[in-house]
Amino acid sequence: MSFLFLGAQTVSRNIRTNEYKALQEKLGKGWNTWYNNSEMSHVLLPEGFSINLCIARPGNSDYLKEILKTSKFAKRDEVVNLGLRSDDGSYTSLELIYHDEVFAVQSATDGVDEFILVSPKKASKSQLVIEAGLLWGKDGLIEKKDNQIKASFPTRNITVQTTGLTVENAYVVNTSPNLVVSLNNEIGIYTGKSKTLDEIKEMIVEKKKQAENRANNYGDLSSAFKAMQTILAWNTIYDAPNHRVISPVSRNWSKGWGGFVLFDWDTYFASYMLSLFNKDLAYANAIEITKAITASGFVPNFQAPFDYSSYDRSQPPIGSTVILAIYNRYREKWFLDEVYDELLTWNRWWPKARDMDGYLVWGSDKVPKNTYNPDGSINTMQGAKYESGLDNSPMYDSVPFNAETGKMELADVGLMSMYVMDCNSLAAIADIMGRQKDAKELKARAAKYGTKLNSLWDDSVGIFLNKRLDNGQKSFRLSPTNFYPMLAKVCTQKQAETMMAKHFFNPNEFYGEFIMPSIARNDSAFKDNDYWRGRIWAPMNFLVFLGMQNYNLPDAKKAMIEKSKALLMKSWKEDGSIYENYNGTTGQGDDVGSADGFYHWGALLTFMSFIENGYLKPEKK
Numbered sequence: 001m002s003f004l005f006l007g008a009q010t011v012s013r014n015i016r017t018n019e020y021k022a023l024q025e026k027l028g029k030g031w032n033t034w035y036n037n038s039e040m041s042h043v044l045l046p047e048g049f050s051i052n053l054c055i056a057r058p059g060n061s062d063y064l065k066e067i068l069k070t071s072k073f074a075k076r077d078e079v080v081n082l083g084l085r086s087d088d089g090s091y092t093s094l095e096l097i098y099h100d101e102v103f104a105v106q107s108a109t110d111g112v113d114e115f116i117l118v119s120p121k122k123a124s125k126s127q128l129v130i131e132a133g134l135l136w137g138k139d140g141l142i143e144k145k146d147n148q149i150k151a152s153f154p155t156r157n158i159t160v161q162t163t164g165l166t167v168e169n170a171y172v173v174n175t176s177p178n179l180v181v182s183l184n185n186e187i188g189i190y191t192g193k194s195k196t197l198d199e200i201k202e203m204i205v206e207k208k209k210q211a212e213n214r215a216n217n218y219g220d221l222s223s224a225f226k227a228m229q230t231i232l233a234w235n236t237i238y239d240a241p242n243h244r245v246i247s248p249v250s251r252n253w254s255k256g257w258g259g260f261v262l263f264d265w266d267t268y269f270a271s272y273m274l275s276l277f278n279k280d281l282a283y284a285n286a287i288e289i290t291k292a293i294t295a296s297g298f299v300p301n302f303q304a305p306f307d308y309s310s311y312d313r314s315q316p317p318i319g320s321t322v323i324l325a326i327y328n329r330y331r332e333k334w335f336l337d338e339v340y341d342e343l344l345t346w347n348r349w350w351p352k353a354r355d356m357d358g359y360l361v362w363g364s365d366k367v368p369k370n371t372y373n374p375d376g377s378i379n380t381m382q383g384a385k386y387e388s389g390l391d392n393s394p395m396y397d398s399v400p401f402n403a404e405t406g407k408m409e410l411a412d413v414g415l416m417s418m419y420v421m422d423c424n425s426l427a428a429i430a431d432i433m434g435r436q437k438d439a440k441e442l443k444a445r446a447a448k449y450g451t452k453l454n455s456l457w458d459d460s461v462g463i464f465l466n467k468r469l470d471n472g473q474k475s476f477r478l479s480p481t482n483f484y485p486m487l488a489k490v491c492t493q494k495q496a497e498t499m500m501a502k503h504f505f506n507p508n509e510f511y512g513e514f515i516m517p518s519i520a521r522n523d524s525a526f527k528d529n530d531y532w533r534g535r536i537w538a539p540m541n542f543l544v545f546l547g548m549q550n551y552n553l554p555d556a557k558k559a560m561i562e563k564s565k566a567l568l569m570k571s572w573k574e575d576g577s578i579y580e581n582y583n584g585t586t587g588q589g590d591d592v593g594s595a596d597g598f599y600h601w602g603a604l605l606t607f608m609s610f611i612e613n614g615y616l617k618p619e620k621k
Helices: 018-027 197-216 219-234 251-256 264-274 279-290 319-330 333-354 381-388 413-432 436-454 493-504 538-548 554-575 600-612
Strands: 030-032 041-045 049-056 078-082 091-098 101-109 114-120 127-134 141-145 148-152 157-162 178-182 187-191 237-239 244-246 302-304
Touching (some): 101 197, 114 197, 127 141, 127 148, 197 219, 219 264, 264 319, 264 600, 279 319, 538 600
Antiparallel strands (some): 091 101, 101 114
């Protein structure tokens, strides 16, 4: 997708603490794959100097300049399999397939210089074009001289060389200083003083071993760690206009949205996963999405450049729960100081804007007519569905939307459960911060909406049901969200056991080789296999798992953990893909064009294994 935007590139955010300012300054340094649009662009920050690797075909107009991993439905010329890498860029690896030629590309850095190794699987007719450039309007001077690329900056000078024999190709469509080398054998590219191919390999072997040793520390979960850590690290980029390092859902989504896109619950989930192994990135992502709060008082569905944000709607309120979990791991109070006011404002917004007859409902507000609205979803039922995060869920088919109030007229079990959880988590944060008055207020709201949520239990069906508020009718369409009251701790142990026996372990509804489909298998919409109509989504499994943790449900929890992990590892072992969603019957991710092939919240399918095995316990001081 592509859009035309008219606003500013920068986003407005209120940063309070010196600790966070210093954290972002520390993150934005060194060699890494910072540039969103190509995974073969190696960039040095803060200079913005880029070594961009491109592929040319002599005698052919093909020129592969920007290289990205996508699903097969994107029909790009290249296939990219992203491999093991470090969060900080000290080691990266990928496999590139282009016109039936295969290249392994690895990089390493010693903290000063960059080392890159390009290894053709067999002698190739292609050429490697080593472009040099300055990204994001940074200042500097670059020139090519004596088969070297030289870059000058106020603080340092950089020289780029290659171990390959340079050749001439005047037909390469390139306007930047570059070196062209044949790909008929292995090639090294490096900065700094002269290095041999063996010296480059030695550095790469050393950094690869460090990355492998880190993963091996997780024992039986080492492969699962590689999957989760790899997708989060590859999707971490530099947002130059806002001087920040962030981890959007995927590079493809960021490119399509004009530079970057941060989705609400997706980004909180990313920060939760990152808290396992990279505190700074966990803090950065949790803080940045919280700071996206609108003037109306809610964290938006999305934030993108050029003032493109969802000013009409929010998304599932999981932020306080994630931030409390991160705090409990690292115990740094400044982190809470940075986000508390926004979290409280957001929590207060829900009952003010989304209460209907004492229940909480999804919605989409009226906003000024000049608000950018490319798909016409503002103040519509579709906008309310987007707020739920379940864009086309059958649960909302035929439910009325009131454009005057901006509300979907459905008491939503999932929303109310997550909101009560949010109240409880934020009350715990308020207690930590000595905000007793706020804590009392939050606990009162949790009790109020917990009571209303309890009223949605249906004893004859054995689960909590959504309820139409226009006519009082119960909705018998079942989704994993019907299990979410376990998150709010409002159901009894007996009710939780009943839901597991009647519904979770029911093969006609949610159980099977692959779990949990986004609508029950016996629902007429399951066969649609379209987005939230029958496909499996990692965040749903993960939230049900978090709810299970509040009850004694060992068999159900074990099944959730093991089957979720197996689903993720299926595609990871096949081709290194982690999908946005999966087929509820076959477990495939690449059977539909709407499932991004490298979308980071898919890794939630294995993240629960790390929680269960105690890896998220408080870090020892």
